[in-house]
Amino acid sequence: MLHRLCIAPIVADGRIRGVITESKAGREAILARRVIDATGDADLVARAGAPVIKPPKEELMAASVMFSMSGVNKARFIEQVRAHPQTYADWVGDGEWNIQTAGKEDGMFSPFLRKPFKQAVAAGVIPANLTTIAGIWGTVSDQGDLTYLNLIHLPALDGTDPNDLTAGEIEGRR
Ligand SMILES: Cc1cc2nc3c(=O)[nH]c(=O)nc-3n(C[C@H](O)[C@H](O)[C@H](O)COP(=O)(O)OP(=O)(O)OC[C@H]3O[C@@H](n4cnc5c(N)ncnc54)[C@H](O)[C@@H]3O)c2cc1C
Structure with missing residues (x-):
């Protein structure tokens, strides 16, 4: 049902x-x-x-507004990923994905992106306050659809409060 x-x-x-x-x-x-x-x-x-x-919302994990992109040049995207391979160790520090590893994962490949956004901030392409743009991508199709971008992290939202979800959705999309 x-x-x-x-x-x-x-x-x-x-x-x-x-x-x-x-x-x-x-x-x-x-x-x-x-x-x-x-x-x-x-x-x-x-x-x-x-x-x-339920912990106070300030202690809850940040919420993600996930998105997809189209028109991605797959060949160039994969070329860049291969040129700058990211591992689980790269998630550590400098943002929401501040994780601890046991060490054995540190050398493993991870579809993680942070550097391009740092470069975009430095170049003035995106606002400097977007410090929480870092995270993972899922797949990229031959047609140029880059799916499952889990990059936007919004802290201090209670996922059981529709007002928080509304505010987070508006801010995340913005
Ligand atoms: C963006 C994102 C990334 C994540 N990444 C990871 C990850 O990498 N690794 C990991 O381990 N976990 C990850 N998680 C967490 C993981 O997805 C959740 O912990 C897991 O899905 C919870 O499973 P669940 O079955 O308890 O609940 P859910 O998957 O949330 O399923 C609940 C279902 O119940 C339905 N529902 C809710 N309320 C009602 C209602 N009142 N009436 C009818 N239907 C209702 C919902 O529509 C939903 O379909 C991620 C979560 C998110 C949001």
């Missing part, structure tokens, strides 16, 4: 017995012997009143 948003659990005798959903077809109640909350943020469990833990 896809294309429905669970909006509330049905709780009786201290157990979740089902869910209320909303969709274009209206409101429905679905009863079940067992309910598994796979909402990612435990929405149903939280709404059922069970204890949940």
Whole structure:
């Protein structure tokens, strides 16, 4: 039963017995012997009143506004990646992706980009305050579609707060 948003659990005798959903077809109640909350943020469990833990948003991992690009010159892009191969060690320091490795990953290739954006800032092509542009790319097609660019990092957003998500989406796209 896809294309429905669970909006509330049905709780009786201290157990979740089902869910209320909303969709274009209206409101429905679905009863079940067992309910598994796979909402990612435990929405149903939280709404059922069970204890949940969430750190202050200043301590949460930064959110990403992912994007794709078209019109990428694949041959030149791959040529540059080969000329400046990035490894997991390159993620360390200088930004949101400030990771620690156990050392064994340090020499492994990683589809990580930071240098081109630093150069773009230095050249005045993008604003100097865009210090959080660094991250990974997924694939680049022969047609020039560079997919899964996970580069924009926005700190101090609560992913369960629609106002934070709205502000983050607007700022991330900008
Ligand atoms: C940009 C990005 C990059 C990431 N990169 C990595 C990585 O490299 N390595 C890694 O290990 N992890 C990564 N993660 C984290 C990883 O994707 C998540 O931890 C994982 O997907 C969580 O899985 P899940 O099944 O718990 O929840 P989700 O994958 O979030 O699935 C929850 C599903 O429930 C649906 N849903 C939510 N609420 C409702 C509702 N009320 N009613 C109906 N449906 C609902 C959602 O639409 C979604 O389909 C990344 C996450 C993001 C956003």
